[in-house]
Amino acid sequence: MVSTDNENRRRTRAIALADRYPASRQILEFYAALIGFDSDWPTLRARLLEIAPEPMQRAAALQQQPQGIFLRILSRLNPTKITPQQNNECPNCGNLPQCAVLREEGQGHSLFLVCSACTHEWNFPRSECPACLMTDEKRLGFYTAEQFPHVQTLLCETCRSYLHIIHCGVDPQAIPDVDELACTPLDIWAMEQGYTKLVPNLAGL
Numbered sequence: 001m002v003s004t005d006n007e008n009r010r011r012t013r014a015i016a017l018a019d020r021y022p023a024s025r026q027i028l029e030f031y032a033a034l035i036g037f038d039s040d041w042p043t044l045r046a047r048l049l050e051i052a053p054e055p056m057q058r059a060a061a062l063q064q065q066p067q068g069i070f071l072r073i074l075s076r077l078n079p080t081k082i083t084p085q086q087n088n089e090c091p092n093c094g095n096l097p098q099c100a101v102l103r104e105e106g107q108g109h110s111l112f113l114v115c116s117a118c119t120h121e122w123n124f125p126r127s128e129c130p131a132c133l134m135t136d137e138k139r140l141g142f143y144t145a146e147q148f149p150h151v152q153t154l155l156c157e158t159c160r161s162y163l164h165i166i167h168c169g170v171d172p173q174a175i176p177d178v179d180e181l182a183c184t185p186l187d188i189w190a191m192e193q194g195y196t197k198l199v200p201n202l203a204g205l
């Protein structure tokens, strides 16, 4: 298997984050082992039996047809294309965003959503909820934690959804959908408050 520069960069970032955030170490190391892997379920299952965390190995061994998290892994390895209907769906493949990224542009910052299937990024208004598309800014909240200086968790009081925003200006090494996997403590906080992530990540969070 030959790795591209992009795959190498993702693997390096995942391993660096695994060192920095012990609560997410297992999923980041698992993600790093899956990078560049493109396959069908029988082949993926054989690979999971080698590299997945123990409980996932047991689940994979039992499934003749992929379900739950395994379907999510396969859909990321082989994204299906659907026609986008609204502005929170990826213009490239039609899937919903995994997270958002704030990038410096000119004098200010622009917000982009990051596709959960193909990692394509597209511009999105900062005053709109990426889940229910309501546009009342007063109903959007932000949660931050000291150990994640480059992450803000966007909370919608209308639909009780949440999504992490990665600030590339604060950490230029960040790769939005990889850094999103490191946010386990923020996920636990948000779920304890009764919020639901728009799309669960590889860890099912």
Ligand SMILES: [Zn+2]
Residues within 6 Å of the ligand: 090, 091, 092, 093, 094, 095, 115, 116, 117, 118, 119, 120
């Ligand atoms: Zn996409």
Ligand SMILES: [Zn+2]
Residues within 6 Å of the ligand: 129, 130, 131, 132, 133, 134, 156, 157, 158, 159, 160, 161
């Ligand atoms: Zn909402």
